[in-house]
Amino acid sequence: MSETLHSPPRNSLTERLDRLPFTRRHASLLAGSGVGWALDAFDVGLISFVIAQLSVTWKSDAAALSWVASAGFAGMAIGAAVGGLLADKLGRKQVFALTLLLYGAATGASALAGSVGVLLLLRFIVGLGLGAELPVASTLVSEFAPRRIRGRIVVLEAFWAVGWVGSALVGYLVIPGSPDGWRWALLIGVLPAVWAVFVRLRMPESVRFLESKGRHSEAEKVVRQFEASAGTASAAQDHRPVAAVGRAPVPASGLAAWQAPVRTRLMDLFAPDLRQRSALIWAVWFLVNFSYYGAFIWLPTLLVSAGFPLVKSFEYTLIITLAQLPGYAASASLVEKWGRRITLSTFLVGSAIAAAAFGFGAVNGSESQIIASGMLLSFFNLGAWGALYAVTPELYPTRLRGSGSGSAAGFGRLASIAAPLLVPPLLVLGGTLLLFIVFAIVFVFAACAAFALPELRGKPLTE
Numbered sequence: 001m002s003e004t005l006h007s008p009p010r011n012s013l014t015e016r017l018d019r020l021p022f023t024r025r026h027a028s029l030l031a032g033s034g035v036g037w038a039l040d041a042f043d044v045g046l047i048s049f050v051i052a053q054l055s056v057t058w059k060s061d062a063a064a065l066s067w068v069a070s071a072g073f074a075g076m077a078i079g080a081a082v083g084g085l086l087a088d089k090l091g092r093k094q095v096f097a098l099t100l101l102l103y104g105a106a107t108g109a110s111a112l113a114g115s116v117g118v119l120l121l122l123r124f125i126v127g128l129g130l131g132a133e134l135p136v137a138s139t140l141v142s143e144f145a146p147r148r149i150r151g152r153i154v155v156l157e158a159f160w161a162v163g164w165v166g167s168a169l170v171g172y173l174v175i176p177g178s179p180d181g182w183r184w185a186l187l188i189g190v191l192p193a194v195w196a197v198f199v200r201l202r203m204p205e206s207v208r209f210l211e212s213k214g215r216h217s218e219a220e221k222v223v224r225q226f227e228a229s230a231g232t233a234s235a236a237q238d239h240r241p242v243a244a245v246g247r248a249p250v251p252a253s254g255l256a257a258w259q260a261p262v263r264t265r266l267m268d269l270f271a272p273d274l275r276q277r278s279a280l281i282w283a284v285w286f287l288v289n290f291s292y293y294g295a296f297i298w299l300p301t302l303l304v305s306a307g308f309p310l311v312k313s314f315e316y317t318l319i320i321t322l323a324q325l326p327g328y329a330a331s332a333s334l335v336e337k338w339g340r341r342i343t344l345s346t347f348l349v350g351s352a353i354a355a356a357a358f359g360f361g362a363v364n365g366s367e368s369q370i371i372a373s374g375m376l377l378s379f380f381n382l383g384a385w386g387a388l389y390a391v392t393p394e395l396y397p398t399r400l401r402g403s404g405s406g407s408a409a410g411f412g413r414l415a416s417i418a419a420p421l422l423v424p425p426l427l428v429l430g431g432t433l434l435l436f437i438v439f440a441i442v443f444v445f446a447a448c449a450a451f452a453l454p455e456l457r458g459k460p461l462t463e
Helices: 013-019 024-057 062-090 092-110 116-144 147-157 160-173 181-202 207-212 216-230 252-258 266-270 275-296 299-305 310-322 324-337 340-364 367-394 398-451
Strands: none
Touching: 013 207, 013 216, 024 062, 024 092, 024 116, 024 160, 024 181, 024 216, 024 299, 024 310, 062 092, 062 116, 062 398, 092 116, 092 181, 116 207, 116 367, 116 398, 147 324, 147 367, 160 181, 160 310, 160 324, 160 367, 207 216, 207 398, 266 275, 266 398, 275 340, 275 367, 275 398, 299 310, 310 324, 310 367, 324 340, 324 367, 340 367, 340 398, 367 398
């Protein structure tokens, strides 16, 4: 049976979190999850440069190398769905740390691959960890962020642009140095395994998760830590939840009923009160994944195919990638001013225009147009990603938040599997222009679906 969407009682633990200012504890949580995101992005971005070099050093054709990227995304699809379910059962913190450890170790092992087949297997394992980590991280941060700045914090937590810029730097500085440059680059991916130890020891568990499992004393302890960090007088007071209407304390039996653990089922995401928003957010995830990964995984290789030397194509990719940083910054600001729906839709429309411009620039052979339109594509597309990760966890109640975010991301990964495989035949059919016109059309459909989502700016997370 579907859970009725409602807000927590006034002065509950979650309400106390919502009233806090941004504290050092929030900053620590943001850094802990954000660096994990950056390392994830580093891994995904790096494979685009690896593919470009392997096409030269291993003389592998585009069709074979497209499976290297798609194998990782296949793992991400499974990892996102399973990771979300585990986060709702075991906790956000544990799953977050374990997934970082898994994909960090597998990335390091990928550096030893001696054939495309071995690399495919290892990239699939990398994807399992990577796919599970991303929705879990955004869920954890959204459940701690104060209501009035929740969207901005979740966008800023997505340090994806920082990691992708890092991969572009390594791609430019390390990979062209030798035929085995891609191996050295992948070895840097072991860093997440080390980071996972720090994450496991320092990050708090979600208060909403702890309450949903009946672990109220642990939840109270976490809230008091955040209140102490804020320096509020309430940190030392005896907090007793009060009813949503009036000042009378909630009876223990009533509080237990409100917070009673409920069995999570994936089909609950399509209960009558959640069906429309689940269908819409799944559609947005699918369409954005298709165009983003179809374009950016192949970008260095497309530039090489256009006649640019390997080093020059990596340099252009680095310049284009730098535009992701202001895209995230703009999105972080606008999600609280315009709202999630308008911000996401606007950035997706901008992505469509930039994709079409890139396709025409590739046909004309204009370096300036390729760089300018590529930077606009980075700016708008990464801003859209930030808004997407902000809105997704807000759509679901606590017991389904991890599952809802993970299943949407997992469904989207199906498109990221298909997109790299479809790039070679689309190039044969109509060249770069057709390829990026297809991406532009997909972005337009994504914008339409995003615009139909409910606007949840400033509203409390439902329990």
